Amino acid sequence: MLIQQSIIHFIEEKTHCPLIDLTDNLLGTLKSFDFMLLMLELEEKFNLKLPFEQALATNLRQIGEFISWVELHHES
């Protein structure tokens, strides 16, 4: 839940949009520069190692899918 909150908060701050649709395309919503910032912030905050090259794989295009992917790495 914390991860979801962090990601949504980050996107809200960057896009100035209070309502984030989890089915939206992640890179259509965030600039590539902000996406890299988000990845680094998540790694630091949750002490994670995220395989970034996987992050843009076809099944991670939606914000919701990205959240689940990060949570999965947190649990493991």
Add this chain to the structure above:
Amino acid sequence: MKVDNAGKLKTKTITHSKLTLIKQKTSSVLIKLLVRALMTLTRERRKKIITKIGKTILRFAKKTRNRAINNISKAMPELSIKEATQLAFDAYGNCAFGLAESFWLSQVEPDIFCDEETLQILQSGTGACIATMHIGCYEAVPLAVAKFAKPSVTLTNIPDFLEDAIDFYSDVNITAINKNSANAFSELLTRAGNNAYISLHCDLYANQTEVSFFGQKTKAPAGVALLAKMTKNPLLLAYAVYQDDGQVQVFFETLKDERSDEQMSEPKNEQSVEQVMAKIYQRFEKIIRQYPSQWYWSYNRWKN
């Protein structure tokens, strides 16, 4: 009588896209013919012609000329307007040639300079992120990387009519990712994860991180620092300049973390993206001061 507006619009769009395509094809053919004609000349002769053309273009491009002179005066207030104007013309001519050389990279044989540590990084095959700049021969850095270490990847801003230019890169083993393509970023990340040596020009304005450049606050792109952090790859700085005889020299440097071992052992003390970019820009400034007639001064660099 009914008017089919949708049909009219569709026909108009098709005609417009056909016209654009014809324009692009024509421009592409003209550029190819021009390059072919230039290739029949010696490199020295080409340099003379292109430098002259560059200077002539600047004479007529008032906005570009004024911006360059303004930038030079801001950066080096010790120069008189006459000196700044002369520098603007020299730099524009030299940059025109530096840019044009992208079309015959296979004929460019750069001399490469680096220290032992940097050489090891370049030869290790484990990849690196390289901060480079629009100075001298723009694409000589990825070219030098391709000679040393593979794969060499760069991000380019190729106009549609020049898409064939990608051939010029692949001919010398450079993978050029077109910035304007939809999957440019994911391709860059994938390549970075596959031990590529990625050269990114980062001396332009971008609203990403604050830096001080020639004593003035401005903003800069931070992609190279972020990519290095994400991939945990070393961060290098490289630039290519011309010598008086036209020979290209490429210099590679490792951006060292100058903090103490104790400071570095603490992950929280890791250098921030802002600090890394500040360091890169300090070095850029020194390089430009050393070769002021080879940097492209006409960008709107201090737009804020």
